Amino acid sequence: MNNKELFKIAENWFSEQNWKPFPFQKHTWKAFLQGKNGLLNAPTGSGKTYALWFPIILSYIKENPEYKTKHKSGLKAIWITPLRALSVEIKQAAEKLASDLGTQLTVGIRSGDTSASERARQKKKMPDLLITTPESLQLLLATKDYSKIFANCNAIVVDEWHELLGTKRGVQMELALSRLKTINPKVLIWGISATIGNLELAQEVLLGTYQNTLKNSVLIKASINKKITVKSIIPEKIETYPWRGHMGLHLIDEVAQIIRNSRTTLIFTNTRSQCELWFQTLLDKYPEFAGDMAMHHGSIARETRTWVENAIRNEDLKVVVCTSSLDLGVDFAPVETIVQVGGPKGVARFLQRAGRSGHQPGKESVIYFLATHAMELIEASALKKAAANTIVEDRVPYLDSYDVLIQYLNTLAVSDGFFPADIFKEVKTTFCYQNLTPEKWQWILNFITQGSQSLQHYDEYKKVEIEENGLFKINSRKIAMQHRMQIGTIVGDAVLHVKFLKGSYIGSIEEWFISKLERGDTFIFAGKKLEFFAIKDMKVLVRKANIKKAAKTVSWMGGRMTFSAQMSQLLREELYLLEKNINSIEAKALQPIFIRQKKESIVPNSNQFLIETFKTREGFHAVFYPFEGRFVHEALASVLSYRISLLSPITFSLAYNDYGFELLSDQEIDIQAVLDNDLFSTSYIHDDLQKSLNATEMARRKFRDIAVISGLVFTGMPGKPIKTKHLQSGSQLLFEVFRDYEPENLLLKQAYIETFEHQMEEGRLIQALERIATQDIILKNCGKPTPFSFPIITDRLREKLSSETLADRIAKMTASYLRE
Structure with missing residues (x-):
């Protein structure tokens, strides 16, 4: 044929x-x-x-x-x-x-x-x-x-x-x-x-x-013009001093109306905690949605998630509150509308979520953008342009991931064994290991057979045996079993299964959250109000709680995301345009903030880099606006505070969000003097990063994941995982051994490289400094906090205060600033 x-x-x-x-x-x-x-x-x-x-x-x-x-x-x-x-x-x-x-x-x-x-x-x-x-x-x-x-x-x-x-x-x-x-x-x-x-x-x-x-x-x-319609949900009243932390719930009535007008709606949140909060608030305020609403995130029991997915397909649900667990590929033809709560931090993620609606050839995708604070309307406007012009991020591939290679070689050794010369040729054909040298390959072979230089006296690290014909093989049944159990590269914090005292499995919660609870404490998880009873056999036993009792919402570590490089650039470009062009609904809505901002300071253009200083009862504030994303700002804030402290002894509190960062001190800083001392220089940036951010501590935490992937530490048997603190202490001990006695250890070096390149985003930090060097630095001494600085200040306060206390505090601050 x-x-x-x-x-x-x-x-x-x-x-x-x-x-x-x-x-x-x-x-x-x-x-x-x-x-x-x-x-x-x-x-x-x-x-x-x-x-x-x-x-x-x-x-x-x-x-x-x-x-x-x-x-x-x-x-x-x-x-x-x-x-x-x-x-x-x-x-x-x-x-x-x-x-x-x-x-x-x-x-x-x-x-x-x-x-x-x-x-x-x-x-x-x-x-x-x-x-x-x-x-x-x-x-x-x-x-x-x-x-x-x-x-x-x-x-x-x-x-x-x-x-x-x-x-x-x-x-x-x-x-x-x-x-x-x-x-x-x-x-x-x-x-x-x-x-x-x-x-x-x-x-x-x-x-x-x-x-x-x-x-x-x-x-x-494929040259298919997929129509994506982005609609911003604009509140009736824009806060002149925008703040974050209210999760967008002030617009819940508008969202309820969108739900009523659509066959099926998916509400995407960025974190599981936000997902739980939105689900519970919608249910409390609109009890008529009960039975037509469900929740979907990665920590909910698989059976429940499968039921939700099938219910969406069968049009048995009107609304599902979810996270990235529903980002990919599943075909939900009945879904008409998407609501994105808060900035998605990346264009690709936003377009992927938009594509969940109209998930058929030729159908229009409709996505509503709900800003959790007014400044996020700039993101909404930028994402509209990105969707119209199909602008998406690059993905940066990993290079020289020795931990994954070690796991892979152990996998081959567990099955039929391997001859190193043959596998070296194959591995060299991959993009990740194209630069692998014979010397590093030999180090890896020594590592899996002898436990590396500093571990060669410990038999537990000698996993692979070399047979007479040169075949590398794992013959120990125990090592083989442990290796098969641990295959994979996704390493997270230890999770505990949550189940009713008499009944079914509900989902999984991270160990650190449960460790803070005492018997009788109430928390909301998977849309249910639960009372903590005990931990038994690594299971969290709960029962239904009194509906009137105050409850905590479950939270997870690592929930905060940061702007992609593409999103940062789009946001800067959009900010510079919106202040001049008031044709879009986002620009019109932002006008009260821009007017107030210009009254206290300026709205920077593409050639300007803004620094604001002011004094409050908390101390002296210096706020910088690179618009580069949370992770870059965290690193940049640490570097600048370190450099300033070299000129004169001073201590700072740091705060940052995706728009900028704040240095807060109890003594005034002469910003002009430190600017004259090459504050934004790229010289010695690597050393300054290492000293200012305690890179060794960050690398130590990164090494835990590398140790798990490479099989240096065992995470435990099914149903009996090793506690996070024991896993951490075991990997830390190995980290210190390598640091002190084997500084050329490839896994140790990998921990530092991943810390700088992936966690601190050193490359983006250098690019940001190079961009700032081409801009005019505008230093504004303000009488009080500005609208641009307000979200950063309130983000810092949120770490210290409960949501109710924070809301009261912010209301008083706003009233005070407006009165003045």
């Missing part, structure tokens, strides 16, 4: 569905059937799944003319998804195609949710088409005789590649692909990506350089 006949099969199927294939789908079919690798870039809800399942099945039909009567079982294609929640939908699409086209192809799922019995069946007989996750693929590589499983696998599709790129899960995929391409050199590699800026680099990272894979590849971009 030639390609023309195969295309006819596909087109006939589309006609039977009353659909018409898009040009990008046909282009993908053609390239795949010509034996090319590739990356497909198309918007959410445009039919990407059929763009690649079709040629996989058509290729099988081409190679098996008697496919309707004869069937040779065995794994033929793998579809990788970063989210287990997407597996069922992808499976349904594959099963429908396989059945409708008259093939006998079987489809299966293998993930953390797959039952032991199903895994046992797969061990005896793999499905023809397998949907799995990066972690489960690694577990398959840890299986004896795994090369037989993959010998006839001719295609691997990596879905949502933009979500994996720039993460260690992406590095896991690079390594797995390098192995699978050796097992079957004919295997075709395809990636699917929706929202990403640097597509060419994304393609290069996915395909590597093995046997000219990249040369025999295509980049296919």
Whole structure:
């Protein structure tokens, strides 16, 4: 059967569905059937799944003319998804195609949710088409005789590649692909990506350089103009002194009206705590939504999340309050409207969420932006332009992730073992390890066999044995079992399962939150008011609490996000424009703030860098406005306070948000004098960062994750995880041993590099300083706090005061400033 006949099969199927294939789908079919690798870039809800399942099945039909009567079982294609929640939908699409086209192809799922019995069946007989996750693929590589499983696998599709790129899960995929391409050199590699800026680099990272894979590849971009309508929810009254911390709940009535006017609405929040708070507040104020409303985030029980997803599809729910757990791929055709609460901090995330509505080809996506404080309306205006012009962020891939490589080598050693010379060649073909030297490779081999230089006297770190023929192999059943349990690169704080004293599992909460509770304390979790009873067998036992009793809302560590570099640039550009152009509804709404700001200070333009100083009863304030995002501001505030302290002894309290940062002291700073001493110089920035931010302490915390991924520390057996404090102390001890006795240890160096490059964003910090050097520095001595400074000040107060006390304090401050 030639390609023309195969295309006819596909087109006939589309006609039977009353659909018409898009040009990008046909282009993908053609390239795949010509034996090319590739990356497909198309918007959410445009039919990407059929763009690649079709040629996989058509290729099988081409190679098996008697496919309707004869069937040779065995794994033929793998579809990788970063989210287990997407597996069922992808499976349904594959099963429908396989059945409708008259093939006998079987489809299966293998993930953390797959039952032991199903895994046992797969061990005896793999499905023809397998949907799995990066972690489960690694577990398959840890299986004896795994090369037989993959010998006839001719295609691997990596879905949502933009979500994996720039993460260690992406590095896991690079390594797995390098192995699978050796097992079957004919295997075709395809990636699917929706929202990403640097597509060419994304393609290069996915395909590597093995046997000219990249040369025999295509980049296919779908030219579909997906209409995205962004609507800002404007409050009737704009606070002249905007403050954050009220979570946008002052606009809850407007949101309720949006819910009533739509078939189904998803309300996206940025954190799980905010999700819980919005759900509870909506329920309290609008009890009529009970039964039609649900909540969805990553800490809620999987069964509950699955029920919610199915209920959305079946139009059994009117509104779902959710987090990034519903960002990706799931097809919710009934969803008409999205509400984004607060700035999403990135363009890609915003567009991804917008695409959850109108999730069908040709349908319009509608997203409402709800600003949690007035300054976020600038973000709303910037995101409108980004959506109109499809401006999205680049994803920066990892380089030299030695912890992931060590885990991977142990995986190969657990299964059939490996010969170092062969694997070195494969690893070098990946983007992440393209610069790996023979010396560093030998260090890694010594590490897994001897426990590195400073650990060679401890047998527990000598995991891999070298057999007589040079094969590297793990023979200890205990080490092999512990390794299989710990495969993966997602490391979080220890979580405890929450369940009713007599009843079902509710979800999981981080250990640090539960450790602060006493018996009888009440907290809200998964939309339920619960009373803490006890911790038993690493489970948090609860019962239903008195409905009238005051309760805490569960919170999680690491909930705060920061602007992407793209979002920072868009925000600066929009700020400079909005003050002059009052045509948009956001600009009109912001006018009272701009007027007040200009009365006290200025609204900076693109050539100006604003610094404001003023005195309050708290002390002397200096506020800087780089508009570069929270993480860059945290690092910059620390560097500048350190540099100022070198000129004269002084102590600062620091506060920062995405717009700027504040240095607060009990003595006045001569800002002009410190500016004259090259305050914003990029010279010695690395050393100043290290000294000002206690980089060693930050690297020590980063090392914990590296120690877990590389297998230096064991996180515990199922149901009996090692407590976070014990895990931390174990990894800290190793960190100190390496620092004191083995400073050239690659994992130690990696901890520092990741601290500076990923946590402190040193590259962006240097770019910000270089930009400031080209601007005119405007120093304004103000009589009182300005509207621009107010969100930063209140953010600092929020750390000290309860929400009620904070609201009272802010009301008094605002009244005082307006009166003056």
